[in-house]
Amino acid sequence: MTTPPxxxxxxxxxxxxxxxxxxxxxxTDAEAQAPYLAxxxxxxxxxxxxxxxxxxxxxxxxVVRLTAEAGIALVPQGGNTGLVGGALAGRGTVLLNLGRLNRIREVDALDHTMTVEAGVILATVQQAAHDVDLMFPLSLGAEGSCTIGGNLSTNAGGILTLRYGNARAQVLGLEVVLPDGRVWNGLRRLRKDNTGYDLKHLFLGAEGTLGVITAATLSLVPRPRQMETALVAVPDVTAALRLLKRLRQASGDAVSAFEIMPRFAIEGAARYLGEHNDPLSEPSPWYVLIELTAGTPGDALRDTVESALGEAMEAGEVTDATLAASGDQRQKLWRLREGLPEIGRKVGGALHHDVAVPVSRTPQFIERANAAVAALCPGARPYPFGHLGDGNIHYNIARPxxxxxxxxxxxxxxxxxxMRAVHDVVLDLEGSISAEHGIGNKKREELARARSSLEIDMMARLKRLLDPRDLMNPGKILPQ
Known part of the structure; x- marks a missing residue:
């Protein structure tokens, strides 16, 4: 253990x-520090x-050199939107907020790349891509305040992972300050580069425990010219998966988002958010919010969606559906999904889990997790929701x-x-206890159950190699 300075x-x-x-x-003033601390x-x-x-x-x-020389631990922070304590700074440490590293260094529309500093807000990156008729395909609820550095340090996911992958899939290169203060400039823009180890992946998802990401070169994609959004009622989660397969095949894999919600989402929106407009004529136990995009304008995509939904109704996979006819209607449908975190806060007592299982096993996971929760706490109200298309379920539970x-x-x-009971089900189904939020300090003891001793040992060896004094975001990820 390092001796305190x-x-x-x-x-x-x-x-x-x-x-x-x-x-x-x-x-240093307590009042001025407050926005960074909670x-x-x-x-x-x-x-x-x-x-x-x-x-x-x-x-x-x-900063890293000075604090390292003094033996003071350092905790990197982005937009302070994390949910697992990954940017919490304990006594005797300093909190390194990167919000002032907020420059877009370069946008190359021909190369489909953008180089940005770690403190740039995700929504700002999205807009800068839009301004050159491209898209940065990372989208999540906190995009108006979270930063690229935080997104990459946690390997953020979001609603477009099904089609475009997690944050790490959007990264071509990184600039990183190492724990000894040296700067690794890996801001390469190459799509193909097999010159040795791909070092950037050490820092993507490492939550600042191996170094501080200060800039990144991001990959952009063509901006869609057509978008179709539908809210669909399904009888169960298995039917939803069958619908996903049908839509992917019918559209040439144009499904960008496939978000499942229980009836609790509709009832919670009315009870806690004042949204009293039930979007479909009859209640359903489950709903799926679907979005498909295409690179060419016209009616072809809408025709494909309508045809596929009609076939799904005949097959019993869908009981009702509505397609957005305008941008305003699309926003109203998305508010149902985006309101679920707020509902959880207003319930006045909820537990949150960010897990993933193989896509085909999500019905089994939800059924078994519900049973486990009911056995421990009769009357608790699970409301699993989220990214069914990639197997990432936010398994949240409201109090009785x-x-x-x-x-x-x-x-x-x-x-x-x-939490342990839910994770038991996840691990038995060969899933992950953290799909997109990270480990932080809240799940690190659970990590010892989720990964083999060999994997934990390899992670610890990497940590000791790059940060032998444990001064870079100590107490995160690795079990005690």
Whole structure:
């Protein structure tokens, strides 16, 4: 274990950091620090020595060198939208917020690439791609505030993973400050490059434990010219999977999003969000929000969707459906899906799981997880939803529907046991306990159950090789 630095060493380091970054680059006042400290769900708060806000890669490198020399641990942070405690800074550490590294360095429309700094907001990247008639195919609920650095450090997923892959699939090159302060410039724009190990993948999904991503070269795709959005009622999850297969085959694999929601989404929107317009004529146990895109304009894609849905109704896979006829209608349909995290907050007691299983096993997972939760906590209300097309289910559970605070407290007290029971089902089905949110400090002990001792040992060896003193985001990912 690294010996904590003396108080005098800490004071001298903070003074040197203040000289380096200036008043805009270091935040020590408690009130000014507040926006950087609370986790997105409000369940935990950072307690760092200071919040550092460098504005260039060179400043980041100098910060890392100074803190390393002083033996002070450092915690990188993007838009502070993480959900597993990956950017929480404990006592005696410094929080390195990268929000001022916010420049788009280059957009090359012919090359279909964009090079951006880590603090650029995801929505800003999306708009910059749109401005040159291209698309950056990463989309998630926090895109208005999350940053590219955070997206890449957690290998973010989102609603377009089915068609375009997770964040790592959109990355051609990286710039990274290593734990000793050296800068690795791997900002290559090549689609093919077999010159040795592909080092960028060490840092994608590493949650800042191996180095600080300061910039990335991203791959862009042609902007779709046609989009069809439909909300479809299905009798069960198996029927939804059959519909997915039908649509992929009929459209030439043009399905971009395939999001499943239980009836709880519609009822919760009415009860907690004031959305009282039931989009279909009759209630259904399950709904799927579907989006298909094509590169050419016209009616061909809509005709394909209508034909496939008609065949699915005849086969019993679909009981009702509505296709958006305008952009406004599309937004209304998406609000049902996007409102589910807010419903979870307003329930006043919910447990959250971000898991994945092989796509064909999602019906089995949901059925078995529901049974496990019911056995532990009768009256709990599971509402699994999310990215059915890639097997990533947000298995959330609302507290029992009572007004007794004791019921809520008893439910939340079982959170650890419920999590283990859900993960037991996931692992038995050869799934993942973290599909897109990361491990952080909340799932690291579960990682020991989810990965073999050999895998854990290889991860630990990489950590010791690059960060032997454990000063880069300590206490994250690896089990104790």
């Amino acid at each position: 003396s108080d005098d060493t800490v004071r001298r380091c903070l003074a040197a950091l203040t000289d380096l970054l200036g008043p805009a680059g270091i935040v 986790e997105a769900r409000g369940n935990a708060v950072s307690t760092p020595l200071a919040v550092l806000r460098p504005s260039t890669t060179e400043e980041v490198a100098a 529907d009572t007004d007794d605070p004791a019921d809520r407290d008893a439910f939340l007290a079982q959170g650890g046991a419920i």
